[in-house]
Amino acid sequence: MKRSLFHIHALCMLASALFLASCGQDRSGEYYALIGPKTWMYETMQQHYLFYEDLPTEEGLNFFDKPETFLQSVVSSQDQKNGSVFSHIDSVNVSRVQSAYPTFGLEGSLIRNTNGDYVVHILYVYPDSPASEVGLKRNDWVVSVNDRALNTSNFESFFQRPSSSCRYRVATEVDGQPDTSYVDMPAPRIIEQPSVFTYKTITAGSKKAFYILYNGFETDDEESLKAAFNEAAAQSPSDIILDLRYNPGGYVSTAQLLSTILAPQGAMGQPWLTMVFNDKTDPQTQTYTFDANLLQGVTNLNYDHLYVITTSNTASASEIVINTLRPYLGDKLLQVGAATFGKNVAQSLFTNEAYPQLEFWLTTSYTANSENFYDYYTDGLQPDYVSSEDLTANLGEFGTPADSILAPVFYHLEHGTFPSTGTEESTRSTGSKIIYNPIDHKPKRSQMSIK
Structure with missing residues (x-):
């Protein structure tokens, strides 16, 4: 590995100190073991980081920090939002459909x-x-x-x-x-956390809609996603309600699967998502398509409208689905709720055999749709109709008109238009205050293993 003058100088100083402190034993290997992972991370970022021009000079960095702490010290302001940092370190072999620690569920x-x-x-x-x-x-x-x-x-x-x-x-x-x-x-324990939380067929007037609450794009749970939509197809619904209110994202490959299930037949083989890399990358873009081969075991659906339920916690891979379907569905896609989080970048996986316990997910690209649109970092993806879920008030059952964020969808199913009095956030209030919502703190992910 190439060493900078800074590292060589620091090595000489520390090696000298270690030599004196250990009666002549050469302990420089301990130094390399301490700084090696961070040196590799920094050099990887210099080449592949979407915001490499924002990297601080290495002279001011502490390469003795833990990898997570070191990453926090170098990420660009463009690689984070509202306290969420997009580039991240993961432990290897962690199941995303299980809780990471014992819980009540x-x-x-x-x-x-x-x-x-x-x-x-x-x-x-x-x-x-x-x-x-x-x-x-x-x-x-x-x-x-x-x-x-x-x-x-x-x-x-x-x-x-x-x-x-x-x-x-x-x-x-x-x-x-x-x-x-x-x-x-009972005692807390590790539990399954299914991405497909619930789904059902509902009726509103003469319409029959398939409702699905989908909470995470996880490759381990793709068969459950296919099974849900197979049940939907058997019911021949007129409309689809995709509830992403709690969905902070996950794997881009799973977003491609869901997008392909929901895309019109004429979109098969057409551009789905374009990754826009930094100017050091050749080629600078890579395009993925709506791939009919992903539909093995499931069919894509024909419907009148796709209602997508969103909040400020709808992020990353969730936003990719909305953004990439919009050019193909047009007015058939109706986003209901609040503006999405606004994460328009994806992370690629980098590993190093020398550090087998380190999964480095680095922000490497913007995520653009077929019209090359990806400028939603600041304002998120805006809803076609504003609605909200008041966490301080009564929460209706998922997939029913009593669920306040879904009420305008039921109205639209029955009348073909949204109610005229809901173009602004609900002003009703119980006087109570939300102190902490754990959904706000779930990691925002658009992970793509392409490196």
Whole structure:
């Protein structure tokens, strides 16, 4: 590996110090072991990083930092947004459809109500999880744990990373009346986190639509995605509702599969996505198509409208699907909800045999559609109709008109137009405040193993 003068100078200084400190033993190998991974990362970024011109000079960097810390110190401001850094380090052989650590299997937002008390509003519960086993469900409220008040300090240990069983006091509605009860939570454990969270066929007026809540683009879960759309095809729906409100992205290859399932037949073989690399890369662009070969075991669907449900947490690979289908679907694609996150870049995987435990996902390209559009970093992809999910208020069941973000979709299915009074965000408020929404902090991913 080529060494800069800076590294040679630093090596000489440290090697001399190590020599004196160890009675003449040559410990320079320890130095290389400490800085080697970061040196390789930095040299990789100089060549392949989309924003290589923003890299700081190496003289001011600490090559003794851990890889994650080192990466944080060198990434461009264009490679991050709202606290989310796009280039990242992953551990190898981690299943993305399993929780990374023991959990109760629920996602809930920490809310401070009008009385000043902290409560957790459950957004959804994973199947076959400790939370589902005790009957917890969407729209339940946890008001205390082990008879202790909730706060910002104990939220993580009781909900996000629990280490032991505990007792929740839960508030819910029974026949329209509020009720509270105690629930003994089993011990937390590693659970499956299916990307296809739920799907169903729904009716609205004379229309029959297929609804799917899809929470992550994971290659390990592609067969489940195909199976869901095969069931949809068997029902011959007139419309599709693709709910991406909680979907922060994942693998570009899985986004290509979903896009191909949803694309019109005439789009097969046509440009789907173009990766736009830096000016050191030859060729500077690489184009992928809607590939009919991906449809083995599933067929693409014919429908009147594709409604895509989005929020500010709809990101990365989710945005790729919307952006790449828009030129082919036109007015048939109706985005409902809020503007998306605005991540218009993809990460490629780099590995080095010398550092087998290091997966380096580096931002290498913009993600453009067939019209070469990728300028949505600042404002995200804008909805055709604005709607919202109020996490401080009653949460309707997924795929029903009681789900506030979906209400205008049901109206459109019945009437062929959206309601005239929903062109702005809902102003209704309970007076409560969202303190922490875990969905906001899920990693935004557009991962592509092309290196």
